[in-house]
Amino acid sequence: MDIRSLSGIGRPLDFGHATNRWIVGGSAAVLVTAGLVLGTASEQWVASWSDALRLALAVFLAWAICRELDPDHEMAALGAAGLCAAALAIGLSLTWPTPLPLPGIAECFALLLAMRVVNRTTGAPATLADALAVLGLGIWLADAGSDWVYLAAGAAALVLDGMLPPRSLRSVATAALLSLLALVVAVFVARTFTGAGPLPVGLPHPAALLPALVLLMLFVVVIRDAGKLHSVADDTGLPLHPSRVRTGQMLSAAVGAAAVATRGFEGLLLLLPLWSAIAVAGGDRLLRRRGKMSG
Numbered sequence: 001m002d003i004r005s006l007s008g009i010g011r012p013l014d015f016g017h018a019t020n021r022w023i024v025g026g027s028a029a030v031l032v033t034a035g036l037v038l039g040t041a042s043e044q045w046v047a048s049w050s051d052a053l054r055l056a057l058a059v060f061l062a063w064a065i066c067r068e069l070d071p072d073h074e075m076a077a078l079g080a081a082g083l084c085a086a087a088l089a090i091g092l093s094l095t096w097p098t099p100l101p102l103p104g105i106a107e108c109f110a111l112l113l114a115m116r117v118v119n120r121t122t123g124a125p126a127t128l129a130d131a132l133a134v135l136g137l138g139i140w141l142a143d144a145g146s147d148w149v150y151l152a153a154g155a156a157a158l159v160l161d162g163m164l165p166p167r168s169l170r171s172v173a174t175a176a177l178l179s180l181l182a183l184v185v186a187v188f189v190a191r192t193f194t195g196a197g198p199l200p201v202g203l204p205h206p207a208a209l210l211p212a213l214v215l216l217m218l219f220v221v222v223i224r225d226a227g228k229l230h231s232v233a234d235d236t237g238l239p240l241h242p243s244r245v246r247t248g249q250m251l252s253a254a255v256g257a258a259a260v261a262t263r264g265f266e267g268l269l270l271l272l273p274l275w276s277a278i279a280v281a282g283g284d285r286l287l288r289r290r291g292k293m294s295g
Contacts (some may be wrong), residue, residue, distance in 0.1 A: 004124055006127065006129050007126075007129060007133075008120075008122060008125050008127045008130055009113060009116035009117055009120075009122055009124075009130050010122070011116070011122055011234060019074045019075070019077070019078060022078060023060060023063045023078065023081060024060075026059065026078075026081060026082075026085075027056045027057070027059050030052075030055055030056040030059050030085055031052050031053060031055070031056035032052075033052075034048075034055045034056065035048055035049045035052035035053075038051055038052060041096070041097075042097070051102060054102045054103070054105055055085075055088055055102065057105045058088065058102070058103040058105065058272060058273050059081045059084050059088075059273075060081070061103075061105065061108045061109065061112065061273040062077075062080040062083070062084035062272070062273035062274075062276045062277055063077045063078060063080060064077075064112055065108065065111065065112055065115070065252070065273055065274055065277040066079075066081075066276075066277035066280060066281055068112065068115045068116060068121060068248060068252075069115075069222065069248075069249055069252060069277050070222055070281040070284070070285075071119075071121060071229065071231035071240060071245065072229060072230055072231050073281070073284060075284075076280050076281050076284040077277070077280075079280040079284065080273075080276045080279075080280040080281070081276075084272055084273050084276035087272060087276065088100075088102075088103075088272070091269075100269070101266055101269045101270070102269075103269060103270060103271070103273055104271065106137065106140070106144075107150060107259075107270055107271060108271060108273045109137070110137045110141060110150040110154065111150070111153065111252060111255050111271070113130070113133065113134050113137070113154070113157075114134060114150075114153045114154050114156075114157035114248075114251060114252075114255075115157070115248040115251065116248075117130065117134060117154075117157040117158060118160050118161055118164070118244055118247050118248040118251060119244045119245045119247070119248035120161075120233065120240070120241070120244055121231075121233060121234065121240060121245075122234045122235055123233025123234055123236035123237075123238060124233075124235055124236075125161065125171070126158070126161060131158055131174075131175065131178055132178075134154035135151065135154050135155065135158075135178060135179065135182040136182075137150070137154070138150045138154040138155070138182065139151060139182055139185055139186045142186045143186065147258065147259060147262050147263065148186070149255055149258040149259060149262070150255070151182060151183070151186055153251060153254075154179075155178075155179035155182065156251065157251060158171075158175035158178065158179060159175045159179065160247055160251070161175065162174075162175055164241070164244050164247060165243065207264070207265070208260050208264040208265045208267065208268055209260055209261065212257060212268065212275075215275055215278050215279055215282065216253055216256070216257065216278070218278070218279065218282030218283065218286070219278045219281065219282045220282075221282055221285040221286055221289070222249060222278075222282055222285050223246055223250060223253075225285060226242050226245045226246040227242045227246070228242075229242055229245060252274060252278075253278070255271070255274075256271050256274050256275065256278070
């Protein structure tokens, strides 16, 4: 079955590309190594392999998110995966035996889907199934006690998709109606099953905001350079639209900032794959600029 009959944002891995093989192999290595190390240390093998799977998925998502943030540089995505793996290894070693909060796989996946809706790296628009998946995941995360930012990000992505070229007022109207319906369902679920209010209120965490702001300032270089893209869409072979890629970048930065503002250091860890991608993409751009200046 053709994946495009169901999804416009799905990107199957093409193992003809070396970097795709490397990230799969690297993620598998993280899974096996973490499973053996954690299992041997704790002797709780089931829980250890579950945590190892989350670690491996976090590393893979750092690569996938960076590919969306900076489509022109495949090696930067591998660097993001490596940085994420290193950060997790250091964090686990420093806090052992106290469990370290692991990255939120569902949260990072929700962000990845929202970015793909906006930037259209596949070359195809999001389908109705994609819209329902993005909003449904946002509702589930809100009900599961996570920030409502992921539902908001998914709704914003769908509306922005209709506003960016090629524009579609019909898409905007459909997205707005679906988003409103999703909000009503989410509020109903939260009030009925958890007794929670519709919008949690959190205070900023200055100590956690500082590193986030530094990384976001570094990321400004990547956003500015989005107008010089050379990458093409998966399906069409046409150049990616700079305004779409830049909007996806800014959406991801906003989600990361909101997570840190409401959850502090937990927000940094929750979206560690995103912050790893932002750090490497920004650092890579600065080094390239410095190399051109010195050359």
